[in-house]
Amino acid sequence: MSALRDNGFRFWTEEKLRNADTDQFRHVNNASIATLFEAARMEIFAPPQIHALMNGANLAVVRLLIEFDAELHFPGRVRVGSAVVEVGNTSFKVRQGLFDERQGTGCATAEAVCVLLHGETGRSYPIAPELRAYLLSDDAMEALA
Template identity: 30%
Template sequence: MYDVPVRWSDMDAYGHVNNARFLTLYEEARVAMFFVGARAHGLGSFEEGIVIARHEIDYLRPVDFGDPVRVEMWISALKTASFTVDYELYDDGVLASKARSVCVPYNLAEGHPRRLSAEEKDFLTPYWIRS
């Protein structure tokens, strides 16, 4: 769970969070998990490169400017060279959006995808909810 502030710049002309900015809110929560959270567990390899292969998002209700939104995340798929993050975004305790991102570990220096390391799998496993 991660609280993400809603900024004035996230708003559209109708006074709601712009649809594209939802991805930014999800990204902030994901970065906190894979960079800050992983680093706190002694794992820095995610910082060397993760790319997004796919995003899916469902908008369930508008989100207005105000208090931070809460993003809950879990891993819904864990494969050899990718993992899927599922999210739910809550505004004032009400579910406002659901999303999914397929993440691929990536070697930025050499310009190609890579496999998940054993340490990365160990970090992700407690968040994995098998369906």
């Protein structure tokens, strides 16, 4: 996806790159990029209001696809945009883009399928209508109000 653009993402996270994220060529390595995407997915669930909507459930990633479009170098900062593009009964799909703030370019895309799991039983757990509305809202914070 060489034409990665930052439009269409509803949730945004900024991260500082660390020297520990790099390989011997000072490229940010693929495991660190996966971690940056994970941090951004978890930001979707950071507002305290949604803990009640999750009713003690946890998230599990059951599928993760990452496409690397351009090299990313230390030092620097990145922005990760995320959008929930589908919500099922117990799972949802998140589309993400990672952007180098210094270069203003897209570096990687990800697609994750996440399942909501009951905190005690570990079994899939239904997504409440209010959580669904939050995940799919164009203005997520307004959906919480």
